[in-house]
Amino acid sequence: MLRPTGQGKGKADKKAGKRPAKAERHEQEQLDPFADKPLFKSLTQNLEAIKRELGESQDIIFRELLLTDVRRTKALIVYVQGMIDDERMNEFIIQPLHRDLFPQDGSLEPQEMLELMKSSQLSTGIVTDISDWKLLFQKLFMGYCIIFVEGADQAVGANVIGGARRGVEEPKTEMAIRGPREGFTESIRTNTSLLRRKIRSPKLWMEQWTIGEISQTPVSIMYVKGLADENVLKDLRERLEGINIDGILESGYIEELITDQVWSPFPTIMSIERPDAVAGNLLEGRIAILVDGTPFVLIVPSILNMFFQASEDYYQRFDIATFLRMLRFVSFMIALLMPSVYVAIVGYHQEMIPTQLLLKLAAQREGVPFPAYLEAFIMELVFEILREAVVRMPSAAGNTISIVGGLVIGQSVVEAGIVSPAVVIVVSFTAIASFVSPNYSLGIAARLLRFFLLLAASTLGFYGIGVVVLMLLLHLSNLRSFGMPYIKPFAPMFLKDMKDTLVRAPLWLMRERPQKLASGNRIRQSIETEPRKEPEQ
Amino acid sequence: MSDGSKAANKGLPAVRLIGRKLLFLWLISMLILLSGCWDLRYLDKLGVVLALGVDEDPTGNQKLQLTVQVVLPQNVAAESKGGIGGTAVTTFTENGDTIFEAIRKMTTKTSRRLFFSHTQMLIISEQMAKKGIYPLVDLIERNPDIRTDISVVVTRGVRAADMLQLTTQMESIPVNQLHEMIEVNQVAYAMDYAMLVKDITRMTGEGKQQIALPSMRISGDKIMGHSNENVNNIPANAIPVLSTMAVFRDGKLIDYLTPKESRGLSWIHDKVKSTVVKLACPKSEGELVVEVQESATDIKVKKGKDGMPVIELHLRLTGGIQEIMCPGVEVSKEEVLLEIGELTSQAVKDEVESTIRRLQTKMRSDAAGWGKEVYLHQPEIWRRIEGDWETVFPKVKSQVFCTTIIMGSGIRGESIMK
Numbered sequence: 037m038l039r040p041t042g043q044g045k046g047k048a049d050k051k052a053g054k055r056p057a058k059a060e061r062h063e064q065e066q067l068d069p070f071a072d073k074p075l076f077k078s079l080t081q082n083l084e085a086i087k088r089e090l091g092e093s094q095d096i097i098f099r100e101l102l103l104t105d106v107r108r109t110k111a112l113i114v115y116v117q118g119m120i121d122d123e124r125m126n127e128f129i130i131q132p133l134h135r136d137l138f139p140q141d142g143s144l145e146p147q148e149m150l151e152l153m154k155s156s157q158l159s160t161g162i163v164t165d166i167s168d169w170k171l172l173f174q175k176l177f178m179g180y181c182i183i184f185v186e187g188a189d190q191a192v193g194a195n196v197i198g199g200a201r202r203g204v205e206e207p208k209t210e211m212a213i214r215g216p217r218e219g220f221t222e223s224i225r226t227n228t229s230l231l232r233r234k235i236r237s238p239k240l241w242m243e244q245w246t247i248g249e250i251s252q253t254p255v256s257i258m259y260v261k262g263l264a265d266e267n268v269l270k271d272l273r274e275r276l277e278g279i280n281i282d283g284i285l286e287s288g289y290i291e292e293l294i295t296d297q298v299w300s301p302f303p304t305i306m307s308i309e310r311p312d313a314v315a316g317n318l319l320e321g322r323i324a325i326l327v328d329g330t331p332f333v334l335i336v337p338s339i340l341n342m343f344f345q346a347s348e349d350y351y352q353r354f355d356i357a358t359f360l361r362m363l364r365f366v367s368f369m370i371a372l373l374m375p376s377v378y379v380a381i382v383g384y385h386q387e388m389i390p391t392q393l394l395l396k397l398a399a400q401r402e403g404v405p406f407p408a409y410l411e412a413f414i415m416e417l418v419f420e421i422l423r424e425a426v427v428r429m430p431s432a433a434g435n436t437i438s439i440v441g442g443l444v445i446g447q448s449v450v451e452a453g454i455v456s457p458a459v460v461i462v463v464s465f466t467a468i469a470s471f472v473s474p475n476y477s478l479g480i481a482a483r484l485l486r487f488f489l490l491l492a493a494s495t496l497g498f499y500g501i502g503v504v505v506l507m508l509l510l511h512l513s514n515l516r517s518f519g520m521p522y523i524k525p526f527a528p529m530f531l532k533d534m535k536d537t538l539v540r541a542p543l544w545l546m547r548e549r550p551q552k553l554a555s556g557n558r559i560r561q562s563i564e565t566e567p568r569k570e571p572e573q
Numbered sequence: 574m575s576d577g578s579k580a581a582n583k584g585l586p587a588v589r590l591i592g593r594k595l596l597f598l599w600l601i602s603m604l605i606l607l608s609g610c611w612d613l614r615y616l617d618k619l620g621v622v623l624a625l626g627v628d629e630d631p632t633g634n635q636k637l638q639l640t641v642q643v644v645l646p647q648n649v650a651a652e653s654k655g656g657i658g659g660t661a662v663t664t665f666t667e668n669g670d671t672i673f674e675a676i677r678k679m680t681t682k683t684s685r686r687l688f689f690s691h692t693q694m695l696i697i698s699e700q701m702a703k704k705g706i707y708p709l710v711d712l713i714e715r716n717p718d719i720r721t722d723i724s725v726v727v728t729r730g731v732r733a734a735d736m737l738q739l740t741t742q743m744e745s746i747p748v749n750q751l752h753e754m755i756e757v758n759q760v761a762y763a764m765d766y767a768m769l770v771k772d773i774t775r776m777t778g779e780g781k782q783q784i785a786l787p788s789m790r791i792s793g794d795k796i797m798g799h800s801n802e803n804v805n806n807i808p809a810n811a812i813p814v815l816s817t818m819a820v821f822r823d824g825k826l827i828d829y830l831t832p833k834e835s836r837g838l839s840w841i842h843d844k845v846k847s848t849v850v851k852l853a854c855p856k857s858e859g860e861l862v863v864e865v866q867e868s869a870t871d872i873k874v875k876k877g878k879d880g881m882p883v884i885e886l887h888l889r890l891t892g893g894i895q896e897i898m899c900p901g902v903e904v905s906k907e908e909v910l911l912e913i914g915e916l917t918s919q920a921v922k923d924e925v926e927s928t929i930r931r932l933q934t935k936m937r938s939d940a941a942g943w944g945k946e947v948y949l950h951q952p953e954i955w956r957r958i959e960g961d962w963e964t965v966f967p968k969v970k971s972q973v974f975c976t977t978i979i980m981g982s983g984i985r986g987e988s989i990m991k
Contacts, residue, residue, distance in 0.1 A: 382616050383613050383614065383615070383616075384612055384613060384614065386614065386616060386619065386688065386690060386691075387690030387691065387718070387720075391621075391623070391691045391693065394616075394621065394691060395621065395644055395646055395649050395746075396649075397616060398616050398617065398619070398621065398644070398646035399646035399647060399649050401615075401616045401617040401646075402617055402646050402647045403617075403647070404617065407615060408615070408616065497612070497613075
């Protein structure tokens with residue numbers, strides 16, 4: 037079994053000898069006896085076969101009808117209720133089939149009748165020939181209706197995909213004040229179309245796979261031909277083809293299965309809900325992976341710097357965008373370090389704070405039963421519990437949580453003298469800072485590492501924090517995302533790419549695409565885009 | 574699943590690898606625990622010492638008596654919340670031959686470990702200062718926990734312990750009041766200037782400079798001053814008052830300067846940021862006041878005809894007229910401003926010269942730091958006279974030059990006095 041390079045070395049390799057055999061067996065169980073077998077000629081036989089194979093599931097609808105030729109040949113329409121658009125089905129499939137079209141001399145073979153149907157009767161965009169069972173079931177569950185004709189060992193699938201799906205709405209995770217309001221949806225077709233509407237170029241190419249033995253999930257990659265690195269593309273194709281799993285329910289599955297480094301809290305593949313952000317990345321030579329059933333689109337290769345870039349940065353003036361960039365970096369540092377720095381100062385380095393502040397902190401600590409590190413640890417844990425509860429709970433209970441969380445835990449605990457107010461301030465400020473990151477997944481890294489740093493700070497003070505931060509830096513500089521160094525352009529240093537890191541230079545200054553990313557075509561704008569000075573009089 | 578058992582049978586090396594990894598992890602986690610919490614100090618187990626006071630041991634058995642002023646954080650907090658707590662600080666006193674000994678002996682009286690990283694002042698009593706202060710600052714220089722930017726003062730006429738036991742109204746923590754008093758005075762009037770432990774240490778280097786420290790006294794009933802009652806009266810029964818600079822010779826207190834001489838010393842050391850100079854009105858009865866806004870002192874050392882150094886002090890002042898209490902001063906005229914500038918220069922020059930006279934004749938102590946200036950500017954002269962600088966210093970000639978630029982007369986022109 038093909039596995040992407042460098043990931044899952046642990047278990048996968050050990051069982052490598054066993055996996056293929058198991059996978060084969062699994063395939064046989066699943067598709068036998070129909071795998072590539074042709075359809076039956078008899079309508080009844082086909083119907084029986086489908087019913088048996090689907091366990092007589094009630095949502096499969098069999099609509100029998102008689103065609104208008106002289107022999108009144110029987111036909112059968114099969115579809116899954118809820119996955120098709122009923123009106124389109126009536127208008128474009130059933131009504132035309134009732135029309136008087138076939139020659140009345142009975143000269144047509146069933147096969148020819150199907151052909152005629154396809155060419156002159158069925159008025160939907162996509163019509164497919166189906167000759168084997170595998171394809172039949174695939175199409176059936178994509179929302180096609182399948183039309184059989186008595187006596188033909190072939191069927192026709194017609195696209196009447198419909199049913200309830202969420203429309204294009206504002207993205208829930210990546211908000212923006214300025215910029216497009218649309219977000220991806222669960223439908224991969226909608227999502228690809230959203231991208232096509234951003235980049236109307238013949239160079240926007242797409243490749244599609246069906247991944248997941250049972251779930252049969254469509255997975256596409258999209259990239260701008262000529263900008264995307266062919267090596268990365270090749271690598272990505274290999275990794276995707278190497279996936280062998282029963283189901284892909286969300287892009288997170290793909291992310292975890294193709295990522296370079298599993299044992300890291302830092303995400304090396306970015307997930308985005310905004311089409312404009314994805315389009316921006318495509319234009320920089322990155323590749324998007326779209327998975328049906330989720331609004332989260334993956335971007336490879338992803339580097340740390342990208343997690344601090346919001347699409348809004350490019351829609352606003354560069355000065356405010358630069359300020360916000362820096363704010364985000366600082367906030368990330370705060371989210372990562374503030375509780376541990378507090379614990380280190382209060383526990384080890386009391387001489388480092390101004391006297392007045394020390395006295396205030398000391399006064400607050402007076403009579404608090406727990407040592408500072410335990411206090412910070414408890415409060416961090418409480419915050420994480422609150423946060424998780426708020427995410428999961430039914431929205432009707434929202435007020436309860438905010439009252440209980442804010443009032444009871446925030447105020448009462450301090451008034452009771454169990455926790456010092458300083459810790460509450462530190463924890464709540466940390467919490468706020470952790471939400472500044474425009475991408476959710478980097479915040480997760482900070483959440484986990486915070487506890488690790490807290491432990492180091494409570495045992496070794498600033499020395500401990502220093503050691504852990506150094507370890508993190510080492511780890512970061514070791515990370516790769518599809519061959520791309522994770523903390524590029526800081527290490528290795530690419531001075532030209534620095535224009536889009538801590539600062540967001542004016543657009544007309546960022547003339548080149550990120551280095552080592554765009555193959556060949558590096559220049560993204562002509563020199564003429566630079567604002568002209570007023571001609572001197 | 575049969576997978577697991579088979580993997581276990583087949584994959585012995587793998588299991589061993591996992592085992593090794595686990596062992597490594599375990600060792601690392603032990604490291605965290607074994608390193609323990611080295612140097613961990615609980616904030617609520619510390620007695621934060623804000624000031625040290627050194628007196629003579631009244632019983633005479635030991636060399637000194639140490640008083641520390643410790644913050645009581647719970648009371649500081651109570652005050653900020655508007656409640657009536659106890660005093661914000663307390664003091665502990667202990668006898669000993671050395672400071673460190675006394676500090677450690679003090680644990681017989683304190684429930685918390687004393688913590689000296691935030692100590693702000695070292696207060697030395699007059700008697701102790703007369704015996705010599707060099708032995709007292711060694712601990713502060715040597716111990717890494719104690720800062721060297723601690724302000725040092727001498728108590729005038731009272732014990733250091735009394736000074737530390739005085740409650741103050743403007744600052745709930747008395748040491749803050751004492752500390753800020755010097756800073757504020759230096760910035761606004763410059764009679765005194767702050768001296769830090771590290772400054773004292775530096776002075777003992779080349780140049781044979783002598784020390785001058787600010788001094789403080791208590792005005793009012795010092796026994797009443799110990800209680801919180803003190804601060805509930807308007808005005809308080811007893812308050813700390815900044816006195817003039819105390820001059821030392823070889824680390825021993827000799828005498829105090831007069832207020833005028835004290836500010837003269839500030840001019841010499843270029844410590845003046847802003848001050849007021851009172852002048853008699855040029856043409857009529859009454860006074861006017863010039864506020865010095867900028868001041869710079871340069872010291873130049875020239876070689877005299879007899880081979881002895883000649884010290885030149887160049888003072889450049891910028892100021893403005895702030896108060897006119899006499900008629901007839903036409904501040905709109907330039908020549909009037911120039912004249913007032915001249916008068917100011919003369920007044921400042923007088924102050925500086927009186928200080929120099931006092932230091933040279935009566936005190937015979939190089940608190941002006943001229944030895945260092947000679948050492949820096951005329952090292953060959955210094956080498957010759959270094960041995961008997963004590964006898965040479967009183968005879969060193971000096972010249973004071975002062976120029977004053979009057980920039981304005983406030984936001985009013987003529988005085989309303991006619």
